Amino acid sequence: MxxxxxxxxxxxxxxxxxxxxxxxxxxxxxxxxxxxxxxxxxxxxxxxxxxxxxxxxxxxxxxxxxxxxxxxxxxxxxxxxxxxxxxxxxxxxxxxxxLSRLNRIREIDVLSNTVTVEAGVILQTLREAADAADRLFPLSLAAQGSCQLGGNLSSNAGGTGVLAYGNARELCLGVEVVLPTGEVFDDLRKLKKDNTGYDLKNLFVGAEGTLGVITAAVMKLFPKPKGREVAFVGLPSPQAALALFSLAMDRAGAALTAFELIGARPYDFTLAHGVGAVRPLADNWPWYVLTEISSGRSAEDARALVEDILSEGLEKEIAGDAVIAASLGQQEDFWNFREILPEAQKPEGASIKHDISVPVALIPTFIEEAAKAVESVSPGARPVCFGHMGDGNLHYNISRPEGGDDAAFLALYKPMNKAVHDVVRSLNGSISAEHGIGQLKRAELIATAPPVAVDLMRRVKAAFDPAGIMNPGKVI
Missing domain, CATH: 3.30.43.10 (Uridine Diphospho-n-acetylenolpyruvylglucosamine Reductase, domain 2)
Incomplete structure (x- = not known):
């Protein structure tokens, strides 16, 4: 430059x-x-x-x-x-x-189960404030110690709690937004039902700052679970993981609050490179699941549910091995293992990332077809697959071949993205499940989204930001 x-x-x-x-x-x-x-x-x-x-x-x-x-x-x-x-x-x-100085939690309303919070509040701070009020704010991300709510809303962040509680958009009841003109759109309402015209807040959530500046929001809170169990499961295949998910949904319903799929490669990378990683299972398996049950009734109810699910899974040979966390400390160890997965990939060399979603029932098909696509672009490249199986969102990252050259591998970024995303589109999935579009996927969005959808997005952008000053070159 x-x-x-x-x-x-x-x-x-x-x-x-x-x-x-x-x-x-x-x-x-x-x-x-x-x-x-x-x-x-x-x-x-x-x-x-x-x-x-x-x-x-x-x-x-x-x-x-x-x-x-x-x-x-x-x-x-x-x-x-x-x-x-x-x-x-x-x-x-x-x-x-x-927005980092806009960092006040303006109000916690335990009767309405809402929190009114400014855009610069760190997610972990918000979660701790909710906990102190005997409530749960369920949005949970690996970056929660530094990410801020305004960014979570602007990117419609997901994380590990989407299965039970929804993503940032579903957790948001109202917003305060400064428009490009300087006008303030004050929609900080606590209403869960409001059919008075267009739902304007959802134009700003997920817009990545291209329509206005989110300065505050009203977010949902939930009663804290009275019982919580976390288990790590070893499985022979993604098909088995899907069968276990179906079983868990049937038995636990809304009490199933997380169902994370982890491939053998990211599991091994985490054991090798993850700071503080503790081996969850004695034996190695081709695939793993980290699952959580949260009961609103009692600790005994949560324990009975998880034992019922795992017993049946083992009896039907869906699961090969399973361990239920024996303490809060072991629960934290299991979740820490999941959270440090992305960082543990770095020592393995250059990586090409994908944040995709497909219908849950098609996850095994995606994994099989995407592996073929990766091999066709870079023989020997190593798929690193993990993510939120319960809501269909996988982080499908590709590490360079062992002993390969980082620069040469990263030169394949576009053809690798195209190959993997072609599989996603063939399954009617999404090329961006929770990270957004930003600069990285803007050209691909414009080239591959339905022309009517692109035109509508451009019309919305022009209506809110006719001068084109809001985060130019992002999304659309």
Whole structure:
């Protein structure tokens, strides 16, 4: 990148800085640097200004000035996104709008089972606040120690609790959004039933900051389970995992709160490289499942349910081996094993990622067909398959062949994506289940989505952001 940074006019920087105060208008390259690199290192943005507003009014004034001057704005929460949606481009013309100072939990209403929370609140902080109020906020992600609610909503985050509780969109009852014009759309309502026209909040949830800036939201809370059991299961095949899932749904219903599929390769990578990884089962199996039962009645009920499911699974030879966590500490060990899976892949060299979903019944078909597609692009490449089997979302990552060259393998990124995504589309699935579109999948979305869908998205974008200043180059 040899072209010089296109710095914003100093007088314009001064006008923006006056809104938030000099302390929260970052212009020093060292201060700005953390906002310009995402966790995979795929994108390196550039900017000469990062703004950190401390109120909705300041966000509103920033957006009014941005519209007036035609200044592109890139909203950013915890900077944990995996598709480049939070990164400014390389021109230097775009400013980064960090929501990290909007970090108040405004209200927890235990009678309504809701929490009103600002966009910069860290997910783990929100979960702990709900727990202190004897409630559960079920959104759970590997990045929950640093990701923020605004980003979770903007990307419609999923995680391990979607099976029972839904993704971010389903957990959201209302939003507060600053539009590109600076107008504030205040829809912070706690209503679970409201049929008064279009559901506008759902235009902003999952829009990745391309239509407006989410500054706060009303989110659902749930009663804390009275009993919880976690089990690790070894299985011979994805078909067996599907059969066990069907059995668990039949026996536990809504009490089945997680069902995570893990292939032998990511399991072995985690044992080899995962910090704090504890072997869950004595013997090795081709596939594994981490499952959780949460009972609203009692600990005894949860235990009886999980024992019933596993006993029948073993008796029918669906499962080969199983262990139920014997303590809270072992439950944490099992979940830690799952959460550190993605990081444990890194020491194995370059990786090509896929975040896909297919109908649950077709997961074994996808795994079989995708393996053939991978081999056709890069013989010897190693599929690393794990994910949320209960809702059809798999993280289908491909590690380079053993002893292979990282750069040569990453040069196959596009053909590998196409090969895997062709399998996904043949099964009527989605190329982005929970990470979003951002920059990574924008061209593919436009090229492969139904033309009417692309046209409708462009119309919505033009209606909300006619000046084109909201997170340009992302999604659509």
């Amino acid at each position: 040899n072209d010089p940074l296109q710095k914003l006019d100093p007088s314009l920087v001064a006008r923006f800085a006056a809104i938030v105060g000099d302390r929260y208008a970052l212009t020093d390259p060292q201060d700005i640097a953390p906002y310009l690199v995402e966790r995979r290192g795929l994108w390196h943005g550039r900017t000469s200004l990062v703004l950190r507003p401390g109120s909705v009014d300041e966000v509103s004034r920033i957006m009014r000035l941005a519209t007036e001057t035609g200044t592109p704005v890139v909203p950013q929460s915890g900077n944990t996104g995996l598709v480049g949606g939070q990164m400014p481009d390389a021109s230097g013309r775009e400013i980064v709008l960090s």
